[in-house]
Amino acid sequence: MNDPTADTTRPALPEGPRHRSLTRRRFWQFGAAAAVTAGAASLLQGQFAGAATAASSQDYFDRAAKLAGDNPILTDLVSALTSGFTVPHPSAPDPLKIFDDVAVLSVGWVSATAILTSGGIILIDSLTSPTDAQGTLVPGLKALGADPSTIKYVVVTHAHGDHFGGAQYLADTYGARVMMAPADWTTLATSNPANAPARDLDITDGQQLTLGDTTITLHYTPGHTPGTVSPIFPVHWQGTAHTAMLWGGTNPPTATADKQTYLSSARTFGSLMKRAGVDVELSNHPFCDYGLERMQELSGAPDTADNPFVVGTADAQLFMQVMRTMVNGRILQDQESSSSAAASTATTAVALAGTSPGRAGCYC
Ligand SMILES: [Zn+2]
Numbered sequence: 001m002n003d004p005t006a007d008t009t010r011p012a013l014p015e016g017p018r019h020r021s022l023t024r025r026r027f028w029q030f031g032a033a034a035a036v037t038a039g040a041a042s043l044l045q046g047q048f049a050g051a052a053t054a055a056s057s058q059d060y061f062d063r064a065a066k067l068a069g070d071n072p073i074l075t076d077l078v079s080a081l082t083s084g085f086t087v088p089h090p091s092a093p094d095p096l097k098i099f100d101d102v103a104v105l106s107v108g109w110v111s112a113t114a115i116l117t118s119g120g121i122i123l124i125d126s127l128t129s130p131t132d133a134q135g136t137l138v139p140g141l142k143a144l145g146a147d148p149s150t151i152k153y154v155v156v157t158h159a160h161g162d163h164f165g166g167a168q169y170l171a172d173t174y175g176a177r178v179m180m181a182p183a184d185w186t187t188l189a190t191s192n193p194a195n196a197p198a199r200d201l202d203i204t205d206g207q208q209l210t211l212g213d214t215t216i217t218l219h220y221t222p223g224h225t226p227g228t229v230s231p232i233f234p235v236h237w238q239g240t241a242h243t244a245m246l247w248g249g250t251n252p253p254t255a256t257a258d259k260q261t262y263l264s265s266a267r268t269f270g271s272l273m274k275r276a277g278v279d280v281e282l283s284n285h286p287f288c289d290y291g292l293e294r295m296q297e298l299s300g301a302p303d304t305a306d307n308p309f310v311v312g313t314a315d316a317q318l319f320m321q322v323m324r325t326m327v328n329g330r331i332l333q334d335q336e337s338s339s340s341a342a343a344s345t346a347t348t349a350v351a352l353a354g355t356s357p358g359r360a361g362c363y364c
């Protein structure tokens, strides 16, 4: 499981066509860092492969940092996946269309993503509460010229309160259907947290959900919770088609066995991303991926051809590689820790721990 020679895919160099303007130069800087770190990673892997002793968790964390280089999307991810990370609570950004057909509505530390189709809105997550739905989601959509009464589906990535909190309000107010994986519906039924939506539609693994002219695919990515779901969906920027992913739950769970599940999901999802040609990386917790800063950059240059959320297929894969490397390290860290045996039996408690908004058990 912790073979340090595993997952040795070298980070590819960034793609050329989109490197224009200021953002182009920035990504070239990242590219240079990636090229350097690719070599560094190979050296490190060579050290692992030739070492008589097993790699340590720190070896993985060091490798992840080198893979991330100076890319702030990746350094944010490394920070967020580091044990003891403290969730920041930045100011809420203004609502923003980050693509022609995607809007982000955020309270700062957690965001909802609206996919605007010809047949209405698919909302990914619903913020922390009915108050957020009424005070942030609804006015935010209206400010962007989108009609909240056309929300047809609320896809809840997982059963933590900062993602499902506004769902029942949207169901009651607009007749939106609320969707979640069965495992997390079960979690809600057994824990009955505040603002839990009534059980509605089950998400199946690999389900294709079509609304109007848009079809999104919903993949099971258990780990953060047993029923975490991550979507892959088409987006457009200035009319050009791209393919986006949104990782449903990033904070590694406490139990080692659950971290191993998470790692397996990250591997599988990375392959699915590659097959789908994912070149856009999104998160429901923007501090995990430089999301607020990218929103700010885009809002300051709304006509740019170089959308900062379009990272390219190579960097989208690198994002997942950094994630896997960090989680590999966290698994080893558990095994190095004298408390790992206790943590391994804590699966159920962890599954319930994050059901209150803002609890340390949930971010990303
Ligand atoms: Zn969560």
Ligand SMILES: [Zn+2]
Binding pocket: 110, 160, 162, 163, 285, 362, 363, 364
């Ligand atoms: Zn969360």
